[in-house]
Amino acid sequence: MFERHLSSCCSALLLCACGAGEGTVEVTAYGEAFIEEGIPADAVDDGWAVSFSRFVVALRDVRVAGATIAVPGQVELTTPSSGRGQPLGSARVAEGDHDRGGFVVERVEVEGSATLASESKSFAWVFAAPTRYHDCETTTSVPDGGRATFQITIHADHLLYDSLVADEPQLLFGALAGADDAGDDDGVISEAELAAADIGTYDPGSEGGIDDLWSYLTALTRTLGHVDGEGHCHAEAAD
Amino acid sequence: MRARELVALWLAVGLGACGDPEEATRVDLTVLVDATGLEPVTTDLGYEVTLDAARLGLGDLLFTVAGEAHTAALWRALTGALVPVAHAHPGHFQAGDVTGELRGRFVADWLDGAGAELGVATLLAGTYQSANFTFVAAGEADGLAVDDPLAGHTALLAGVATRAAETVAFTALIDTPVDRALLGAPFVLRVRAASRERLGLRLLSRDPLEGDTLFDGVDFGAADEDGDGQLLLSAAASGAAATAYTRLARTLQTHDHFDVRPTPPVD
Numbered sequence: 001m002f003e004r005h006l007s008s009c010c011s012a013l014l015l016c017a018c019g020a021g022e023g024t025v026e027v028t029a030y031g032e033a034f035i036e037e038g039i040p041a042d043a044v045d046d047g048w049a050v051s052f053s054r055f056v057v058a059l060r061d062v063r064v065a066g067a068t069i070a071v072p073g074q075v076e077l078t079t080p081s082s083g084r085g086q087p088l089g090s091a092r093v094a095e096g097d098h099d100r101g102g103f104v105v106e107r108v109e110v111e112g113s114a115t116l117a118s119e120s121k122s123f124a125w126v127f128a129a130p131t132r133y134h135d136c137e138t139t140t141s142v143p144d145g146g147r148a149t150f151q152i153t154i155h156a157d158h159l160l161y162d163s164l165v166a167d168e169p170q171l172l173f174g175a176l177a178g179a180d181d182a183g184d185d186d187g188v189i190s191e192a193e194l195a196a197a198d199i200g201t202y203d204p205g206s207e208g209g210i211d212d213l214w215s216y217l218t219a220l221t222r223t224l225g226h227v228d229g230e231g232h233c234h235a236e237a238a239d
Numbered sequence: 240m241r242a243r244e245l246v247a248l249w250l251a252v253g254l255g256a257c258g259d260p261e262e263a264t265r266v267d268l269t270v271l272v273d274a275t276g277l278e279p280v281t282t283d284l285g286y287e288v289t290l291d292a293a294r295l296g297l298g299d300l301l302f303t304v305a306g307e308a309h310t311a312a313l314w315r316a317l318t319g320a321l322v323p324v325a326h327a328h329p330g331h332f333q334a335g336d337v338t339g340e341l342r343g344r345f346v347a348d349w350l351d352g353a354g355a356e357l358g359v360a361t362l363l364a365g366t367y368q369s370a371n372f373t374f375v376a377a378g379e380a381d382g383l384a385v386d387d388p389l390a391g392h393t394a395l396l397a398g399v400a401t402r403a404a405e406t407v408a409f410t411a412l413i414d415t416p417v418d419r420a421l422l423g424a425p426f427v428l429r430v431r432a433a434s435r436e437r438l439g440l441r442l443l444s445r446d447p448l449e450g451d452t453l454f455d456g457v458d459f460g461a462a463d464e465d466g467d468g469q470l471l472l473s474a475a476a477s478g479a480a481a482t483a484y485t486r487l488a489r490t491l492q493t494h495d496h497f498d499v500r501p502t503p504p505v506d
Contacts, residue, residue: 166416198456201485206422208446208495211456211486 021144030085031077048173102134133233165205273439274353296377303335
């Protein structure tokens with residue numbers, strides 16, 4: 001009797017993650033209000049307001065519930081979505097709770113403008129720093145015959161962080177605007193102007209070689225990816 | 240099948256991937272201040288810099304492995320440690336599983352105190368790749384005199400910078416954010432039960448991988464605005480001296496200029 005119960009217990013423990021049913025997991029990408037509507041001045045510590053006319057992320061290798069889900073090569077996140085995000089793809093997966101999902105952000109392209117009182121700056125930047133986000137902190141619960149969503153959330157406000165390591169960084173735009181002031185002052189903040197500007201009091205943490213604002217912004221792009229809102233992921237440079 | 244055999248089978252199936260017994264071996268290794276990383280350097284701006292003082296307040300030296308999750312899990316089980324993880328978020332970007340430590344506060348003095356022991360670290364057997372520590376503001380609790388110039392600051396670097404006929408004697412008092420961690424200093428060592436190496440914490444005036452120096456970007460001549468050949472770089476500096484201070488403070492907080500070097504034991 002005891003042996004039979006123990007055997008059943010062992011079997012149950014070994015198989016508990018393997019439900020018999022199937023459901024659908026849908027993958028979306030969402031830039032939240034900060035990308036769809038802009039980052040208001042009262043959210044930025046030095047009073048600049050930032051809006052994006054284009055915020056495109058190139059994605060690949062999206063894995064959820066053990067499945068690799070086919071997604072479009074890139075997605076435009078400024079398109080209003082009423083909070084739902086942009087649909088990317090779906091797959092049939094086993095029912096149950098799934099974690100450790102992940103994805104790769106291959107490239108980030110941002111265009112927009114920032115204003116402070118009568119001052120205005122525009123920008124159009126492409127960051128090609130492929131980043132693998134994995135073991136993301138979320139659980140995707142797929143019901144038998146039902147649907148669940150795995151949302152890739154992009155935090156645009158990180159591009160304004162004054163620190164790569166502080167728990168509570170400030171959001172600033174003034175230093176980026178200053179790169180154009182020190183450059184040709186034509187109202188367009190270029191990659192070259194950012195690359196020529198020292199990061200000053202911005203804080204790159206332990207990483208060496210991040211001395212100019214372009215390198216700094218590129219490093220910040222490796223922190224944009226999240227899941228289901230605020231879920232964090234492990235992040236590392238992707239091949 | 241008997242109950243005992245069933246349990247054994249279950250443990251074998253469920254825990255079979257958990258590694259060899261060596262992973263649980265704890266090894267004690269002495270950590271000391273190693274001055275071999277300091278040498279006169281010529282910076283990108285052409286200054287030849289020689290140090291005559293290099294002191295740093297630090298705490299909680301941690302040693303990390305990569306790709307050895309089982310070792311890290313054992314460490315957590317043994318110590319109850321809250322191991323930092325790598326997250327896509329500021330404050331959590333660096334990877335590495337902590338499986339060794341030397342807890343406490345220390346003042347490392349790479350010139351007058353070279354060779355001094357900081358303490359004895361405990362590490363689990365494993366393949367180590369990096370070390371972390373926390374910058375701390377040194378003070379009386381660390382054995383400093385009240386009037387020690389390092390008191391209240393994290394680091395004191397002093398020396399002479401020379402370029403052509405220009406010579407500047409400088410003192411830099413570096414402050415760091417509270418609880419600022421230095422993550423990812425190279426520490427390459429396979430620690431086994433029989434390991435007896437001593438671990439030398441080094442400050443590197445030149446990054447051995449990329450060749451940049453601790454003082455790159457610091458324009459000593461420009462910072463010495465009164466031209467008296469004496470320069471104090473501190474958080475209170477202004478003008479060109481503030482620019483120089485910011486650059487030096489930033490560089491000092493990178494993992495490019497520290498490592499932990501195993502050296503053979505001394506019998």
